[in-house]
Amino acid sequence: MLVKHCVISALTRSTSHSPSSSSSTVLRRQQFLVRTLCASRTHLPKLIKAMSSTSEADAESVLRTVTPSLDPERHKGQAGKIAVIGGCREYTGAPYFAAISALKIGADLSHVFCTKDAAPVIKSYSPELIVHPVLEESYTISQFSEEEKRKVQDEVIGEVDKWMERFDCLVIGPGLGRDPFLLECVSKIMLLAKKFNVPFVVDGDGLLLVTNSIDLVKSYPLAVLTPNVNEYKRLVQKVLNCEVDEEKAEDQLRSLAKQIGGVTILRKGKTDLISNGEIVKSVSIYGSPRRCGGQGDILSGSVAVFLSWAQQLKSGPESPSESPAILGCIAASGLLRKAASLAFTKHKRSTLTSDIIECLGESLEDICPVS
Amino acid sequence: MLVKHCVISALTRSTSHSPSSSSSTVLRRQQFLVRTLCASRTHLPKLIKAMSSTSEADAESVLRTVTPSLDPERHKGQAGKIAVIGGCREYTGAPYFAAISALKIGADLSHVFCTKDAAPVIKSYSPELIVHPVLEESYTISQFSEEEKRKVQDEVIGEVDKWMERFDCLVIGPGLGRDPFLLECVSKIMLLAKKFNVPFVVDGDGLLLVTNSIDLVKSYPLAVLTPNVNEYKRLVQKVLNCEVDEEKAEDQLRSLAKQIGGVTILRKGKTDLISNGEIVKSVSIYGSPRRCGGQGDILSGSVAVFLSWAQQLKSGPESPSESPAILGCIAASGLLRKAASLAFTKHKRSTLTSDIIECLGESLEDICPVS
Numbered sequence: 001m002l003v004k005h006c007v008i009s010a011l012t013r014s015t016s017h018s019p020s021s022s023s024s025t026v027l028r029r030q031q032f033l034v035r036t037l038c039a040s041r042t043h044l045p046k047l048i049k050a051m052s053s054t055s056e057a058d059a060e061s062v063l064r065t066v067t068p069s070l071d072p073e074r075h076k077g078q079a080g081k082i083a084v085i086g087g088c089r090e091y092t093g094a095p096y097f098a099a100i101s102a103l104k105i106g107a108d109l110s111h112v113f114c115t116k117d118a119a120p121v122i123k124s125y126s127p128e129l130i131v132h133p134v135l136e137e138s139y140t141i142s143q144f145s146e147e148e149k150r151k152v153q154d155e156v157i158g159e160v161d162k163w164m165e166r167f168d169c170l171v172i173g174p175g176l177g178r179d180p181f182l183l184e185c186v187s188k189i190m191l192l193a194k195k196f197n198v199p200f201v202v203d204g205d206g207l208l209l210v211t212n213s214i215d216l217v218k219s220y221p222l223a224v225l226t227p228n229v230n231e232y233k234r235l236v237q238k239v240l241n242c243e244v245d246e247e248k249a250e251d252q253l254r255s256l257a258k259q260i261g262g263v264t265i266l267r268k269g270k271t272d273l274i275s276n277g278e279i280v281k282s283v284s285i286y287g288s289p290r291r292c293g294g295q296g297d298i299l300s301g302s303v304a305v306f307l308s309w310a311q312q313l314k315s316g317p318e319s320p321s322e323s324p325a326i327l328g329c330i331a332a333s334g335l336l337r338k339a340a341s342l343a344f345t346k347h348k349r350s351t352l353t354s355d356i357i358e359c360l361g362e363s364l365e366d367i368c369p370v371s
Numbered sequence: 372m373l374v375k376h377c378v379i380s381a382l383t384r385s386t387s388h389s390p391s392s393s394s395s396t397v398l399r400r401q402q403f404l405v406r407t408l409c410a411s412r413t414h415l416p417k418l419i420k421a422m423s424s425t426s427e428a429d430a431e432s433v434l435r436t437v438t439p440s441l442d443p444e445r446h447k448g449q450a451g452k453i454a455v456i457g458g459c460r461e462y463t464g465a466p467y468f469a470a471i472s473a474l475k476i477g478a479d480l481s482h483v484f485c486t487k488d489a490a491p492v493i494k495s496y497s498p499e500l501i502v503h504p505v506l507e508e509s510y511t512i513s514q515f516s517e518e519e520k521r522k523v524q525d526e527v528i529g530e531v532d533k534w535m536e537r538f539d540c541l542v543i544g545p546g547l548g549r550d551p552f553l554l555e556c557v558s559k560i561m562l563l564a565k566k567f568n569v570p571f572v573v574d575g576d577g578l579l580l581v582t583n584s585i586d587l588v589k590s591y592p593l594a595v596l597t598p599n600v601n602e603y604k605r606l607v608q609k610v611l612n613c614e615v616d617e618e619k620a621e622d623q624l625r626s627l628a629k630q631i632g633g634v635t636i637l638r639k640g641k642t643d644l645i646s647n648g649e650i651v652k653s654v655s656i657y658g659s660p661r662r663c664g665g666q667g668d669i670l671s672g673s674v675a676v677f678l679s680w681a682q683q684l685k686s687g688p689e690s691p692s693e694s695p696a697i698l699g700c701i702a703a704s705g706l707l708r709k710a711a712s713l714a715f716t717k718h719k720r721s722t723l724t725s726d727i728i729e730c731l732g733e734s735l736e737d738i739c740p741v742s
Contacts, residue, residue, distance in 0.1 A: 070660035070720070072641050075600050079662060106720040109664045119460075120488075124495040127464030128665065128723050361721025370660075370719050 055250070057274070057281040059334025064368045065320060066310040066327050067106070080107035082304045083163065084171045085189055086204065087114025088137055088182060091175030092121040094204060097297035097353055098174040098304075099129050104360040105305045105335070111167070113160055113189075115182070116140070118175070134159040138181040149181070156185045157192065164192055168308035169199045173206020174297045183209050190216045197222065199307055199325070203300040207231045211238050219261030221276075224307065224325050226266045226300050235265075249273060250280040264325035266303065268296065272333040276326055283333040288340035294353030295340065298360070302332035338363040426621070428645070428652040430705025435739045436691060437681040437698050438477070451478035451679045453672065454534065455542045456560055457575065458485025459508055459553060462546030463492040465575060468668035468724055469545040469675075470500050475731040476676045476706070482538070484531055484560075486553070487511070489546070505530040509552040520552070527556045528563065535563055539679035540570045544577020545668045554580050561587045568593065570678055570696070574671040578602045582609050590632030592647075595678065595696050597637045597671050606636075620644060621651040635696035637674065639667065643704040647697055654704040659715035665724030666711065669731070673703035709734040 068079065082102040087095035095118070099110040111130045112122055119133030134156055141152055170193055172186060187209060193200050199222035202210050207227055210217050211234050217223040227235055236244050236252065239259050245252050250273060257265045258277030267273040271284040307328025314324055339359040343351045346359075439450065453473040458466035466489070470481040482501045483493055490504030505527055512523055541564055543557060558580060564571050570593035573581050578598055581588050582605050588594040598606055607615050607623065610630050616623050621644060628636045629648030638644040642655040678699025684691055691698060710730040714722045717730075 067720075072658065072660045074660070074662060075640075076662040076664060076666075103663060103723055104721040106661075108662050120492050123463050123492045126725075127467045127496050128663070128725060129464065130462065130664075132461055361718055364721065365719045 055280060055282050057283055057330040057334075059283045059285060059330050059337075060367045062327055063306070063331040063334055063364075066306050066313060066331050067364075067368050068309055068312065070370055077108050077166075080168050080305050080308045081109040081111070081166055082107050082169055082171065082301065082308070083111040083113060083167045084174055084301070085113050085135075085160075085186060086172070086174040086176040086206070087112055087118035087122050087131075088135070088175060088177035088179065089115060089117040089139075090177050092118045092125075093294060093353075094175030094297045096122050096125045096129070097294045097357065098171045098203075098301035100126055101298045101301035101357055101360060102171075102305050103128055104357055105302055105364060107305045107308075110301075111163070114175070132159065132163075135182055135185060137177070137179040139179075141181065153181075153185055153188070157188050160189050161192055164196045164198060167198050168311070169201065169304040171201045171203065171300045171304045173202050173204035173209075174300060176205040176209075178205055178208060187213060187216055194220055194222075199224070199304075199311065201226060201300045201303045201307070203227075203296055207235070211235050214239060214260060217260060217263050219263075221262055221264075221323065222325065223263040224266065224303055224329060225260075225263060226268060226296065226303060226329075228268045228296060232267050250275070250282075254278070254280050264323065264329060266299075266329040266333065268299070272329075272337075274326060274329040274333070276323055279322075279326070281326065281330055283330055283337065285334060286337035286341040288337075288344035288351065288356075290340070290344055290349070290351045292352055295336065295356060298339075298353065298356060299332055299336050302335055302360075303328045306331035306335075335360065335363055335367070338367065426651065426653050428654055428701040428705075430654050430656060430701050430708075431738045433698055434677070434702040434705055434735075437677050437684060437702050438735075438739050439680055439683065441741055448479050448537075451539050451676050452480045452482070452537055453478045453540055453542065453675045453679070454482040454484060454538045455545055455672070456484050456506075456531075456557060457543070457545040457547040457577070458483055458489035458493050458502075459506070459546060459548035459550065460486060460488040460510075461548050463489045463496075464665060464724075465546030465668045467493050467496045467500070468665045468728065469542045469574075469672035471497055472669040472672035472728055472731060473542075473676050474499055475728055476673055476735060478676045478679075481672075482534070485546075503530065503534075506553055506556060508548070508550040510550075512552065524552075524556055524559070528559050531560050532563055535569060536567045538569050539682070540572065540675040542572045542574065542671045542675045544573050544575035544580075545671060547576040547580075549576055549579060558584060558587055565591055565593075570595070570675075570682065572597060572671045572674045572678070574598075574667055578606070582606050585610060585631060588631060588634050590634075592633055592635075592694065593696065594634040595637065595674055595700060596631075596634060597639060597667065597674065597700075599639045599667060603638050621646070621653075625649070625651050635694065635700060637670075637700040637704065639670070643700075643708075645697060645700040645704070647694055650693075650697070652697065652701055654701060654708065656705060657708040657712035659708075659711035659722065659727075661711070661715055661720070661722045663723055666707065666727060669710075669724065669727060670703055670707050673706055673731075674699045677702035677706075706731065706734055706738070709738065 084095045084099045095112045099112050102110045113132045113134055115135040116133040119131050123131045201224045203226045233244050253267055253273050253275045257275045262277045264276040271282050274281045307324050310324035310327040339356050342359040343355040347355045455466045455470045466483045470483050473481045484503045486506040486508055487504040490502050494502045572595045574597045604615050624638055624644050624646045628646045633648045635647045642653050645652045678695050681695035681698040710727050713730040714726040718726045
């Protein structure tokens with residue numbers, strides 16, 4: 001307890017340090033003490049709070065804080081039930097990557113809601129996923145009257161509705177495509193999630209939908225957006241009505257998140273930047289120079305799991321001061337970077353997304369051993 | 372022979388020991404002697420009988436007792452022909468897990484009877500399975516008249532009928548779904564199995580069917596139900612008209628099984644409890660804290676195999692005193708726990724059901740080596 005107080009005191013004294021002074025003795029000592037303490041798997045909300053005004057997040061420490069201990073008393077579902085909304089005639093890999101990553105990190109159940117064409121393919125990738133062939137694309141209903149189309153839409157929403165309250169988090173967008181009818185259904189699924197207070201992570205073509213209809217996520221504190229460089233550019237143009245300014249990257253991200261009513265945004269890049277309109281955190285540890293497609297899907301599935309775990313902590317006695325969405329983004333960013341780095345060490349230039357997924361378990365165990 | 376008698380005598384003297392006194396010298400010696408003897412692969416029915424009044428079953432010993440020796444004289448099919456009834460548009464992983472587990476344990480042939488939609492996907496998981504696309508869901512026959520629907524139902528039952536007497540055990544329920552037409556067909560398949568005296572294990576949505584129509588299994592001694600925490604709760608409410616009482620867990624399970632006419636129930640949990648309305652056995656060895664979906668499917672497939680092997684013993688010279696259903700449940704519970712424990716050691720938090728299936732063979736070999 002004495003050691004804890006010393007650390008917190010040391011952290012409080014050193015909160016003015018920027019990342020550029022990370023080589024300072026104080027900060028090095030601070031990081032060492034944080035790691036030492038957190039390795040004991042104790043939740044340290046005060047410690048997280050103490051770090052909140054520094055920019056670079058201690059992703060490993062956050063990851064250890066939010067990851068629940070494995071308790072034999074728990075039963076199926078308690079470690080997380082995730083659902084991915086995505087997968088169409090064209091794209092089937094992305095929803096699979098997001099959904100399987102959620103399981104590999106430790107969720108108990110992972111669902112995918114996709115189109116009828118995509119379902120058999122996604123199912124065939126892995127028997128571990130529960131795949132619902134419920135979404136429809138325009139080409140399957142092109143001969144339908146407006147009334148019939150509305151009926152189909154109602155059926156789609158009905159199918160998702162009956163599952164919604166069981167989910168701890170959704171991932172909306174991996175492999176969604178840009179079909180107008182499909183995107184209209186997905187916008188209604190977002191409304192449904194908000195009605196049930198289910199958090200959601202929006203990625204890929206889900207971000208196209210959101211950029212064009214900001215109200216879908218505006219002021220929903222349980223929404224997380226995970227844009228890549230181009231998706232971020234479009235968001236900034238649409239919401240802030242200007243171009244991306246790398247010199248003021250942190251401020252601009254904060255403004256963007258604030259303008260969308262305090263949603264959490266994880267801006268992917270060489271350094272991942274995370275903000276909810278108030279604080280800004282960065283994660284730049286590890287990483288890999290390989291930019292093979294699909295890594296964003298691992299990230300979105302991971303954010304969903306860590307966010308839902310952090311959400312569980314909220315109701316506990318040691319509730320962290322940061323929001324579950326911020327903690328989820330930091331932990332997921334850290335884990336993906338570690339796994340990508342590990343996969344690159346093993347596979348070098350031929351590293352694929354599946355190789356990174358195979359390294360999620362080992363990376364998690366390195367950072368947060370089960371015993 | 373002298374050694375055997377000494378063991379049985381020692382066991383008879385110590386039957387009053389509860390699991391809590393498992394550290395006692397007598398019980399330790401007893402367990403050591405049982406293991407030593409059973410490692411010689413001799414069937415020891417009297418020994419099993421002697422252990423029947425203790426609550427914790429010696430799952431390893433039971434597993435060795437029921438597992439047949441591998442005899443080059445035997446031909447295809449003699450080590451077990453299992454069929455899984457399950458798999459629909461929504462669920463394809465569960466029947467695969469049950470069916471492939473049966474093969475991995477040592478069954479010779481493993482069939483799956485599923486819907487036409489599910490068949491290609493389940494086939495794609497493994498060329499080892501024989502997958503029959505014969506079941507129908509309501510949506511494929513929604514335009515049919517009542518007479519046409521009856522005709523479809525007759526065809527479905529006809530397809531299963533022509534295979535039924537070849538099977539040593541069925542697993543009814545993994546990935547079955549809740550479609551009313553499908554469940555009606557499955558209730559007729561249960562009647563068919565009873566007509567041919569084919570044992571069956573009911574799990575997943577098969578338990579929903581049984582809970583709503585207890586007569587389907589009532590007083591059928593070759594029926595095994597394998598409910599999880601929620602399925603058990605519904606069974607207790609429906610049959611005993613009360614809530615689950617954890618303080619009297621063993622007595623309540625015994626009453627439940629007795630009330631359903633002596634079917635065998637394996638209540639899954641941190642400790643697995645098994646009863647046929649007379650005795651109650653528990654299995655609590657090994658295990659893993661991971662609760663990823665699909666482990667119940669491994670269990671149901673395993674019970675089917677061990678039950679059918681125990682059934683073969685019945686007709687032999689050293690018939691065990693316990694029922695094949697009880698022995699099947701004990702052996703399956705023990706093996707799944709061992710495999711889950713082994714998989715968890717290797718994969719930690721990222722352990723998935725497929726990883727556990729991959730450990731079935733090694734676990735079986737550890738407990739019951741082929742030579």
